[in-house]
Amino acid sequence: MSITFDTEIHTSVARDVALRMVTAARTAPKAKGIDHLVTAVADAETMTRIAQHMRTMAEEKRVGEFFFRDADNVENAHALVLMGTTIEPMRLQPCGLCGFANCDEKLEHPNHPCAFNTGDLGIAVGSAVSVAMDSRVDSRVMFSVGMAVREMGLLGEEVKIVYGIPLSISGKSPFFDRKPKAH
Secondary structure, three states: OOOOOHHHOHHHHHHHHHHHHHHHHHHOOOHHHOOOEEEEEEOHHHHHHHHHHHHHHHHOOOOOOHHHHHHHHHHHOOEEEEEEEOOOOOOOOOOOOOOOOOHHHHHOOOOOOOHHHHHHHHHHHHHHHHHHHHOOOEEOOEHHHHHHHHHHOOOOOOOOEEEEEEEEOOOOOOOOOOOOOOO
């Protein structure tokens, strides 16, 4: 006779949900059908490295104190989804949504995103977190995680906008009622 307690499966269930989240992101609609997204699921060792890097960023005062709190969230999460985009112009003319007259002018500013890249990433993030919600797994979209992942180059140097989405399975979401920790 054997039973499995829910606490024994949280990590495997969260990882399964994370894999379905990156699938939902991949199939989300993209401008002109062109996919500039990069998605991944971090393993436990990578989650620890990301959390450590976030703390270093906060210790060096390159970012806000809340990075300590968010690092704790990452370290205590059961899974972590990473999503980012390159910032290639989509060549939809006339446009100017990025603030420049056209894509040629935008190309003179290679670190400035195309409005469609950020829009596509937002739609993909929405699709991904809806999978978590439908699975009744707690999640939170964190740009702080994305900043660390981008700085670490984990999704590739060409990926300029990144978000992290930690997942947790517990009696109460650890991603709400959060207070910055004093370090």
